[in-house]
Amino acid sequence: MEPIRVALAGAGNCAWSFSQFTALAQANPEARLPGLMSHTVGGYRLADVTVVAAFDVDAAKVGLPLAEAFAAPAISATAFTALGTDRDAPVLPAPVLDGLEGPLGAVVRPAAAARDATPEHVAKALVEYDVDVLVIALPTGSSRAIRMFANAALAAGVAVVNCTPEELARDAGLRRRFAEAGVVLLGDDLRSHFGATTLHTALIELLLSRGVVLSDTYQLNVGGNTDFLNLADARRSASKFASKANALRAAGMADVDGVAGPTGYIGHLADTKVCFASIKATSVLGSGIEIDVKLTVEDSPNAAGVIANAVRVGKTATDRGLSGVLDDVTALLFKSPPHGLPETEARAAFLGFAS
Known part of the structure; x- marks a missing residue:
């Protein structure tokens, strides 16, 4: 199958673990990896996922290839394996907005290019890199930045996986806009694999x-x-x-x-x-x-396993002509979807979609 082209909004710990997980899958596409709940989703293996770009504001990451950016001081997740085909994906500047408010502002220095970046630059990059799914993994509380990425993805026609607690899928107006535009919106707040x-x-x-x-x-x-x-x-x-x-x-x-x-x-x-x-x-x-x-x-690895499912759900839903929020599958993947379900019901719904 054609690869699922993923962009990461936030090149932090969760993104690092997810990128390593895809590298393991790419090295041995048929392997049954521990923690991967479903080997295929809509026919897509994890090996079919590739990260083509990332966005960040950290001066220690912006302008570097992904493999080097993940060596930044702010990264504390374990390096289990080297990146594969995704290692040279560029880390592009994103607008700072409210991403570094609070304690993060004392440990992360924003890149000069991030101060000049605009939402239009983000939307344009999503189109230029032919992105299928945007994974939003920004710091909790970055409401303006998270919504900026959601709107940029909507403008570019790119499916969204909202790993943050910011209410995107629960926002009736935004949910309606995604549905009317024919774009998939998955969220909110990633539910760790076994957390x-x-x-x-x-x-x-x-x-x-x-x-x-x-x-x-x-x-x-x-x-x-x-x-x-x-x-x-x-x-x-x-x-x-x-x-x-x-x-x-x-x-x-x-x-x-x-x-x-x-x-x-x-x-x-x-x-x-x-x-x-x-x-x-x-x-x-x-x-x-x-x-x-x-x-x-x-x-962070606990998040990676769920992102691996979510990006394949986003692409599969797009392939099937679905749009907006998918109530029958998001309850297993997120803590705060619009319609939550008990674990057993959520798992059955997800596996039914995945097949």
């Missing part, structure tokens, strides 16, 4: 399936990458808390006292993420159940 929300909601669904009555829950997350540094600012993390709350409600906790979200930046953890989750419930004869779980994962 805190996946584990938390699976436990909730298991308890509810046994007729147990839930009373309260919490999910606390700490980490040391630039995402957690950014989220240490309460003004930047508000949308993340809202997104995780949406995921818990979709799992069946609409009337339960609960909170979930990022609660701390610990620099020496680097790309490691630690989740502490607790659930209290009442069972037979009023007997109590308490579950306390600690989950430790590397954060």
Whole structure:
């Protein structure tokens, strides 16, 4: 099949892990890679995905080929493998807008070219590089920058995967514009392959399936990458808390006292993420159940597996003449889609689409 041409809005840790995942697949196209939920989606293998360009504002990345940009100081995700055919994809300047507000502004120096970049430059580049799918992986809270990329993709007729909590797919007006333009919009807020929300909601669904009555829950997350540094600012993390709350409600906790979200930046953890989750419930004869779980994962590879699915969904949907938001497939891939589903239903819907 023809390759799926991907552009990355944000050449950060998640983009680095995703690019490595595609490199592994390109090196052995028929391999069944750990963490890849579906070997093919719409007939596309992960080996059929290629990154043709990226956008960033970091002076340590802009103007460099992708392989060199991923060596920037802000990158903390593990280097598992060298890049393959994507290594020379250029990192293009993007408008700074609100991407570096908050703590990130102290550790990332914007490139001069980024100060001069415009939304029109982004839309033009998407056309020039013949991009099929744009993956938006910008810092949480970068509302203006995220929406700029969405509008640029819409103007260029490029499908969007919104990895951020910014409400794009949940925005009725934007959703309508994408549908009317015949462009696919997938989001919001990427659901990690096996992360805190996946584990938390699976436990909730298991308890509810046994007729147990839930009373309260919490999910606390700490980490040391630039995402957690950014989220240490309460003004930047508000949308993340809202997104995780949406995921818990979709799992069946609409009337339960609960909170979930990022609660701390610990620099020496680097790309490691630690989740502490607790659930209290009442069972037979009023007997109590308490579950306390600690989950430790590397954060960015957890996102890569889901991006690998999402970009193939975006291209497959475009091939099939679909547009706008795809309610039957986004619930498995995102924490806060317009219409959430329990994990088992979401997985069945995704696999049905993928075939």
